[in-house]
Amino acid sequence: MLTLCILGFLYEEPLHAYDLRQRISGLSGHIRPVSDGALYPALNRLQAAGHLTKHTEPGAGPTPRNVFRLTDSGRAELLRRLREPAEVEVTDRNSFLILLAFLGFLPDPADQARVLRRRLEFMEQPASYFYDRGRPLRAADMTDRFRRGMLTLAAATSRADKAWLRQTIAELEAAASGQDTPPAPGDTTR
Amino acid sequence: MLTLCILGFLYEEPLHAYDLRQRISGLSGHIRPVSDGALYPALNRLQAAGHLTKHTEPGAGPTPRNVFRLTDSGRAELLRRLREPAEVEVTDRNSFLILLAFLGFLPDPADQARVLRRRLEFMEQPASYFYDRGRPLRAADMTDRFRRGMLTLAAATSRADKAWLRQTIAELEAAASGQDTPPAPGDTTR
DNA sequence: GCTAGCATGTAAACGGTTACATGATTAG
DNA sequence: CTAATCATGTAACCGTTTACATGCTAGC
Numbered sequence: 001m002l003t004l005c006i007l008g009f010l011y012e013e014p015l016h017a018y019d020l021r022q023r024i025s026g027l028s029g030h031i032r033p034v035s036d037g038a039l040y041p042a043l044n045r046l047q048a049a050g051h052l053t054k055h056t057e058p059g060a061g062p063t064p065r066n067v068f069r070l071t072d073s074g075r076a077e078l079l080r081r082l083r084e085p086a087e088v089e090v091t092d093r094n095s096f097l098i099l100l101a102f103l104g105f106l107p108d109p110a111d112q113a114r115v116l117r118r119r120l121e122f123m124e125q126p127a128s129y130f131y132d133r134g135r136p137l138r139a140a141d142m143t144d145r146f147r148r149g150m151l152t153l154a155a156a157t158s159r160a161d162k163a164w165l166r167q168t169i170a171e172l173e174a175a176a177s178g179q180d181t182p183p184a185p186g187d188t189t190r
Numbered sequence: 191m192l193t194l195c196i197l198g199f200l201y202e203e204p205l206h207a208y209d210l211r212q213r214i215s216g217l218s219g220h221i222r223p224v225s226d227g228a229l230y231p232a233l234n235r236l237q238a239a240g241h242l243t244k245h246t247e248p249g250a251g252p253t254p255r256n257v258f259r260l261t262d263s264g265r266a267e268l269l270r271r272l273r274e275p276a277e278v279e280v281t282d283r284n285s286f287l288i289l290l291a292f293l294g295f296l297p298d299p300a301d302q303a304r305v306l307r308r309r310l311e312f313m314e315q316p317a318s319y320f321y322d323r324g325r326p327l328r329a330a331d332m333t334d335r336f337r338r339g340m341l342t343l344a345a346a347t348s349r350a351d352k353a354w355l356r357q358t359i360a361e362l363e364a365a366a367s368g369q370d371t372p373p374a375p376g377d378t379t380r
Numbered sequence: 381g382c383t384a385g386c387a388t389g390t391a392a393a394c395g396g397t398t399a400c401a402t403g404a405t406t407a408g
Numbered sequence: 409c410t411a412a413t414c415a416t417g418t419a420a421c422c423g424t425t426t427a428c429a430t431g432c433t434a435g436c
Binding site for chain 1: 213216217282283284287290291292293294302318319320321334335336337339340342343344346347350351354358361
Binding site for chain 1: 426
């Protein structure tokens, strides 16, 4: 997740760690300061994997800035991660929203639609949060004010998200069929 | 978070690990199977801390079941965690929703309201996800379809959550003032 | 004189995931 | 016979948090 953010922001432009941290903080719904203990090791890992290069530049402040730049391998890695998201990025809303921030980088609308469809499929599985002897409890049945709130809020979010997903998928498909992009072979909406 | 779930579900009734796992899976928006590698160590940690006891019972299946039961210390620990939630539980929506599932166990509505107020305060800080030279970008300004969607969805959720929080806080306060519960000393809505 | 912002990093501890290991029963 | 369900656990790995460590500049 951190890795995806790093790759995503560096895809737009080279940045130094401090800058990167601020963007990531902003993205994570702000105020989640992305601890240095996570960021710097992550940058080193990515560098070791050959996904980015570090250039030390004399910075504005007293400390020299390390500007990180994606390599070809790094760009490919980002696109791969966007095309084939990990399970969490389909399952967890926060992770999915972060994925969304960079999904526009994928050149092919069919790939974008495929990702949205995966999320939609996951969300369409009926999920209920509490059970009474095997039976799912609906929001209206809950006596507890907070559990009722929890279910109501979760349901509202789910509805809004699904509506957006359906509409956007439709738009992407319309754009694909109306344009030059031919339907990929074997694209039988699995 | 796992710990909170364990304490929360055991507060209602003694359960064995397998049972507990199913309830927790259901709560986490289902399909997140709560790996055994997390659950069993967590149970051992809680037992070592004196928050719960383990009784081995010959179970329905071939393996004997370990039934876990909260101790007084465990009940106190749960209530303490509910009364004074960790930063994540105020900051992260999923964590907060899980907290909500158990907030009804707190006996004092004033404590419940305090928790909701903390979340509301956090949410009222303006959070924007992207910046252009220091200026926050609004959803309408975004050219990227997915980033626009991301901001729109996040904003809708935020609005609904805040509305629920405000209303529930008001209800809790109304109940408190209309009833015997005296306003706690020093309750000057800091 | 102090705090906030700029700027970089390391080390220990903690908790979670993944994979491994076992084994009986029941339904398809 | 095979998969799913019940039922328990361990070990290695990995990434995150928290705390530590340093130091300059600008504004209050």
